[in-house]
Amino acid sequence: MDPWPGAEQCAVLRARLLSWWEDHGRHTIPWTRHAAGGRPGPGEALDPYPIWVAEVMLQQTQLQVVLPFWHRWMERFVCLEALAEADGHDVLLLWQGLGYYSRARRLQQAAVLLQQTCLARGAGDPWPRNLEGWLALPGIGRSTAGSILSSAFDLPYPILDGNVKRVLARLGASAQPPARQLARFWRLSEALLDQQRPRAFNQALMDLGATLCTPRNPSCGLCPWQEHCAAYAAGDPARYPVKDVPRPLPFQVIGVGVVFNSAGEVLIDQRLPEGLLGGLWEFPGGKQEPDEAIETTIARELREELAIEVEVGEQLIVVDHAYSHKKLRFVVHRCRWLAGEPQPLASQQVRWVLPPDLVTYPFPAANARIIAALEQR
Numbered sequence: 099m100d101p102w103p104g105a106e107q108c109a110v111l112r113a114r115l116l117s118w119w120e121d122h123g124r125h126t127i128p129w130t131r132h133a134a135g136g137r138p139g140p141g142e143a144l145d146p147y148p149i150w151v152a153e154v155m156l157q158q159t160q161l162q163v164v165l166p167f168w169h170r171w172m173e174r175f176v177c178l179e180a181l182a183e184a185d186g187h188d189v190l191l192l193w194q195g196l197g198y199y200s201r202a203r204r205l206q207q208a209a210v211l212l213q214q215t216c217l218a219r220g221a222g223d224p225w226p227r228n229l230e231g232w233l234a235l236p237g238i239g240r241s242t243a244g245s246i247l248s249s250a251f252d253l254p255y256p257i258l259d260g261n262v263k264r265v266l267a268r269l270g271a272s273a274q275p276p277a278r279q280l281a282r283f284w285r286l287s288e289a290l291l292d293q294q295r296p297r298a299f300n301q302a303l304m305d306l307g308a309t310l311c312t313p314r315n316p317s318c319g320l321c322p323w324q325e326h327c328a329a330y331a332a333g334d335p336a337r338y339p340v341k342d343v344p345r346p347l348p349f350q351v352i353g354v355g356v357v358f359n360s361a362g363e364v365l366i367d368q369r370l371p372e373g374l375l376g377g378l379w380e381f382p383g384g385k386q387e388p389d390e391a392i393e394t395t396i397a398r399e400l401r402e403e404l405a406i407e408v409e410v411g412e413q414l415i416v417v418d419h420a421y422s423h424k425k426l427r428f429v430v431h432r433c434r435w436l437a438g439e440p441q442p443l444a445s446q447q448v449r450w451v452l453p454p455d456l457v458t459y460p461f462p463a464a465n466a467r468i469i470a471a472l473e474q475r
């Protein structure tokens with residue numbers, strides 16, 4: 099059995115973490131402060147909108163990457179109403195580069211829901227003050243909800259994001275991956291939480307994971323929990339959290355055509371709204387069949403998906419891209435449009451666009467590299 103701390107030890111851990119955090123926490127994170135710049139006092143509320151946006155951005159992405167996106171977002175969609183009424187195209191364009199685009203779509207869907215609920219109630223405050231209210235919104239899990247409730251309202255809800263799972267797995271030198279014992283990890287996060295200062299405590303826990311208890315080479319010599327940490331005592335803290343042996347990711351080759359017409363425009367299509375990259379624009383193409391030449395793949399896919407005939411020309415670029423569940427290789431060729439009015443047979447819409455205008459469309463990361471290759475030719 100893992101050596102989880104008891105109530106007395108939790109109190110010591112809590113006090114040590116908060117004391118460390120006062121001097122070493124990341125106190126300049128903009129959404130953890132008042133708009134005017136000061137730190138909120140205990141029990142004082144902050145505007146939930148910037149916190150909610152930040153927490154959704156942080157779900158799959160590190161703070162340093164999120165910060166410039168968050169600043170641009172807050173300039174463009176300054177409040178809940180602005181996001182609810184925004185054009186979906188603009189929302190995706192602003193998210194471009196952050197990945198996991200369903201987060202942006204759900205953020206806007208949630209903004210619409212919150213605004214509708216507020217209007218139905220006859221104005222007032224749109225923001226939920228409990229777990230159920232947040233979990234009812236698209237794109238919000240228990241940890242994100244706990245983080246928003248504690249950050250915005252200083253309410254005592256625990257969190258369990260990737261950083262926190264790592265810290266807690268090391269604290270107890272947990273012999274199993276966190277994903278296999280989530281209920282225990284939630285109980286520990288809850289047991290450690292400071293009921294009087296939940297906002298400060300959760301932020302301190304995240305800061306410990308992000309700055310000292312890092313995935314590789316944790317700075318145990320500076321850690322307020324060192325003398326209680328079972329992974330440190332075991333002599334190899336970076337061995338935790340224990341992981342399951344990863345399964346090899348499936349690999350697929352995708353033939354992609356950058357199709358030009360006689361006016362020098364290129365053809366792009368907008369993906370269907372569902373799925374990981376739903377609503378984004380892309381250069382058309384599809385999966386290579388076994389023993390199929392890539393030129394044949396491209397011509398076939400464009401015929402099947404757009405009802406056009408093309409002449410497949412020289413290779414433009416090869417882009418390897420790894421998603422969490424598969425690895426793709428995009429083999430991209432220039433093509434010349436020969437016949438057939440393009441039809442969106444497997445997409446929302448198709449459009450001919452001059453190459454300099456491609457930047458005004460939201461593309462997945464792999465397609466952004468194709469655009470860069472086009473600009474260099």
Ligand code: SF4
Pocket residue numbers: 265268269310311312316317318321322323324325327328329330335
């Ligand atoms: S002692 Fe090291 S491994 Fe343990 S919690 Fe602190 S930084 Fe992490």
